[in-house]
Amino acid sequence: xxxxxxxxxxxxxxxxxxxxxxxxxxxxxxxxxxxxxxxxxxxxxxxxxxxxxxxxxxxxxxxxxxxxxxxxxxxxxxxxxxxxxxxxxxxxxxxxxxxxxxxxxxxxxxxxxxxxxxxxxxxxxxxxxxxxxxxxxxxxxxxxxxxxxxxxxxxxxxxxxxxxxxxxxxxxxxxxxxxxxxxxxxxxxxxxxxxxxxxxxxxxxxxxxxxxxxxxxxxxxxxxxxxxxxxxxxxxxxxxxxxxxxxxxxxxxxxxxxxxxxxxxxxxxxxxxxxxxxxxxxxxxxxxxxxxxxxxxxxxxxxxxxxxxxxxxxxxxxxxxxxxxxxxxxxxxxxxxxxxxxxxxxxxxxxxxxxxxxxxxxxxxxxxxxxxxxxxxxxxxxxxxxxxxxxxxxxxxxxxxxxxxxxxxxxxxxxxxxxxxxxxxxxxxxxxxxxxxxxxxxxxxxxxxxxxxxxx
Ligand code: F0G
Numbered sequence: 001x002x003x004x005x006x007x008x009x010x011x012x013x014x015x016x017x018x019x020x021x022x023x024x025x026x027x028x029x030x031x032x033x034x035x036x037x038x039x040x041x042x043x044x045x046x047x048x049x050x051x052x053x054x055x056x057x058x059x060x061x062x063x064x065x066x067x068x069x070x071x072x073x074x075x076x077x078x079x080x081x082x083x084x085x086x087x088x089x090x091x092x093x094x095x096x097x098x099x100x101x102x103x104x105x106x107x108x109x110x111x112x113x114x115x116x117x118x119x120x121x122x123x124x125x126x127x128x129x130x131x132x133x134x135x136x137x138x139x140x141x142x143x144x145x146x147x148x149x150x151x152x153x154x155x156x157x158x159x160x161x162x163x164x165x166x167x168x169x170x171x172x173x174x175x176x177x178x179x180x181x182x183x184x185x186x187x188x189x190x191x192x193x194x195x196x197x198x199x200x201x202x203x204x205x206x207x208x209x210x211x212x213x214x215x216x217x218x219x220x221x222x223x224x225x226x227x228x229x230x231x232x233x234x235x236x237x238x239x240x241x242x243x244x245x246x247x248x249x250x251x252x253x254x255x256x257x258x259x260x261x262x263x264x265x266x267x268x269x270x271x272x273x274x275x276x277x278x279x280x281x282x283x284x285x286x287x288x289x290x291x292x293x294x295x296x297x298x299x300x301x302x303x304x305x306x307x308x309x310x311x312x313x314x315x316x317x318x319x320x321x322x323x324x325x326x327x328x329x330x331x332x333x334x335x336x337x338x339x340x341x342x343x344x345x346x347x348x349x350x351x352x353x354x355x356x357x358x359x360x361x362x363x364x365x366x367x368x369x370x371x372x373x374x375x376x377x378x379x380x381x382x383x384x385x386x387x388x389x390x391x392x393x394x395x396x397x398x399x400x401x402x403x404x405x406x407x408x409x410x411x412x413x414x415x416x417x418x419x420x421x422x423x424x425x426x427x428x429x430x431x432x433x434x435x436x437x438x439x440x441x442x443x444x445x446x447x448x449x450x451x452x453x454x455x456x
Contacts, residue, residue, distance in 0.1 A: 004320075007313040008410060011058060018044050024372050032452025033368040033437055035377050044375030045416050046408070050343045052098075052256035052263055053408035057308055060260070060301040067297025076299035077290040080266070083303040087310050088215065089242045090250060090268035092275035096286050097293025099216060099254025100125040102267040104285060106212060106252050107133035109277035111176040118166055119179030120158050121145060121186050124385055124446055126179065126214060131390065135176055138166055145187040146399040148337040148348045153228045155190035155339075156183060156221070158200050172207035180211055180248065182218035186381060186400065189217070189322075189341020191224035194232065194244060201247040210271070215251040218244065219258040220342030223315040238310045250274065257343070260305035260409060264294050318342075322407050324414060328421040334428050337402065344406040347424065349382060352431050358383050358397055360436025360456055366427070367403045368453075369434060374423035378405040384439075385448045 019027070019042060031037035035048060046053070068075040081093045096102040103126050111117060113134025119126075120141040127137045140162040144150040158180065167175055178200060183189045197211075204211050222240040225232050232240055245251060250269035255261050269275040279289045286293040294302070308314060319342050326340035329347075337346035349363035356362040363382035371377050382401035389396055405420060427434075441452035 004313075004316070006317040006321075006410070007311070008057070016044055017041070019375060021372070024375055028368050028372050032441065033364060033455070034448075034451055034453060035367050035371055035379055036449050037452070038371065038377060042375070043371075043377045045412065045420055046377050047344075047405040047420065048377045048379050050257055050406045050408050051254065052261075053411060054256075054260045054262070054305075055408070055410040056260065056262070056301060056305070057410075059308075060304050063300040063304050064297040066300050067295060068300075069296045071291075072288055073290050074296040074299065076296040076303065079303040080299045083306040084266060084268055087238060087241060087306055088245045088251065088268060090245065090270055092269045092272070092279075094267040094269070094275070094278045094282050094289060095292030095294055095299065096265040096267060096282065098256055098263060098265040099252060100129065100265075101286050101293060102252035102254075102265045103129040104132075105267055105278045105281050106250070106274070107135065108281055109274050110210070110212065111135040115174055115176040116166065116170055117176050117179050118158075118163055120156055120181055120192060121184050123181065123185050123214065124387075124448070126181075128446065130176075130179070137179075140166065141184065141187065145184065145190060148188070148335070148346070148351075148400065148402075151338055153191075153339065154193040154196060154224075155187055156181065156192035157196040158192070160196075160199055160203055163200070164203060167207055167209070172209055175207070175209050177210040177212050177249075178204055179214065181214040182216070182221035182244070183224070183342040185217070185343075186385075186398075187341075188337030188346040188400075188402070189220070189343045190337075190339070191221045191228075191342065193229055194225050194240070195229070197244055197247045210249040211247065213245065213248040213251040214253075215245070215268075216254040216257045217343055218251075219309050219315055220319055223312075223319050224342065226312075237312050237315050241310060255302050255305070258309050258409070259302055260309050261298065261302045264298050264302045266292070318409055321412075321414070321417065325405070325407070325417040325421060328417070329424060332421070332425050332428075334424060337400075344404045346381065346400075346402040346404050347378075348401075349403050350401040352428060353434055353436075355432070356434065356436040358401055359395065361439070361453065362436060363401045363403045364453060365434060365437050368437075369427050370403070370423055373427050374419065376405070376420050376423050378403045380404075380448060384451060387447055
């Protein structure tokens with residue numbers, strides 16, 4: 001097979017700096033061993049997140065000049081609405097400032113206090129908004145998703161037996177909706193199959209329950225379906241995306257991910273009742289229903305980002321770069337979540353730091369050590385991210401104790417990936433000397449963002 005490369009070339013560059021090991025050690029101490037608290041200036045290769053970190057295209061930058069900054073009825077909103085209808089297929093659109101703005105709206109309109117929200121693994125902000133609306137999140141993902149070594153091709157799938165069991169146990173009227181995520185972030189960027197979403201649709205139809213999709217990384221999910229699911233090899237990512245969405249009643253979106261913009265979000269709905277309720281609320285929390293917290297120019301760039309992100313050669317290069325890094329690490333015997341996901345490599349900190357107990361935050365420590373080694377910044381996705389049980393106040397102890405190395409879209413080169421892999425290897429080779437951490441400051445909500453630590 002011949003090699004293929006990215007379907008773009010670089011037109012503008014942003015210099016990044018390197019620091020000495022002593023400077024990096026000081027920086028991570030000052031940041032309380034929390035990579036979220038580092039200054040970005042002190043980071044060499046920033047793999048904290050793929051959120052809002054994409055490089056926009058020349059067409060998107062040009063579109064910024066065509067922003068219609070009218071308070072009401074901006075032309076850019078109608079272009080955005082058309083792009084979402086064309087590529088995702090939903091009827092009604094509510095713009096929001098980013099994903100969690102849309103999560104807030106859908107949770108408020110679709111959840112009544114005391115209802116359950118089953119979903120394919122939690123995501124931090126999604127679950128918090130469901131809880132703030134009085135809902136109770138129930139994980140109904142297949143068991144394989146909690147096993148980093150399982151090679152199941154669709155580890156994002158919903159376990160239909162778990163879902164139906166919950167519906168029958170609590171009664172269909174106690175289910176707010178099924179919360180489905182494309183490429184499940186916390187499971188390692190793992191996709192859900194078309195067969196599974198069809199079955200979820202059939203099951204929920206039986207009970208009159210709606211299905212709402214977290215479409216944040218749905219393009220990448222569509223690519224995995226093309227690659228892995230029989231019958232889809234000759235379909236385009238665009239066709240697969242639209243078919244998948246057709247089995248759901250609506251979606252929320254953090255456009256900062258696979259819509260290729262630095263800020264933005266949206267909620268898209270097929271039913272008028274929830275649409276009307278959400279459009280009433282958006283003016284309270286986000287902005288008018290034709291901008292929702294975005295500038296006109298942001299919506300212009302977003303409408304173009306949607307078209308660019310759904311191109312097959314783009315998604316292949318995107319997922320291919322993540323896979324390149326993952327295969328290097330796998331070849332060197334470093335335990336990562338398998339199969340390699342769509343947006344990130346997830347290092348298995350539980351395996352790498354076998355000697356550090358989970359209440360000493362092995363993944364938090366691993367992320368700090370990688371930064372100190374090379375200036376590569378990743379993030380903890382383990383016990384710190386999982387927070388506390390609101391009823392008992394105890395830490396939630398997730399099976400997955402991971403460090404996420406998230407690849408921004410269209411930003412880094414293959415040589416950057418080599419540097420990252422070498423740093424992870426260096427830290428892995430010294431794993432027996434590593435020590436755990438103690439939390440010395442803990443905020444009430446989404447603690448992983450601002451918590452501080454010290455070595456034990
Ligand atoms: N849903 C998923 C699956 C996400 O990954 C995120 C954000 C959100 C919703 C919320 O969207 O940030 O625009 O408000 N994930 C980021 C990350 C923060 O780094 O994974 P937002």
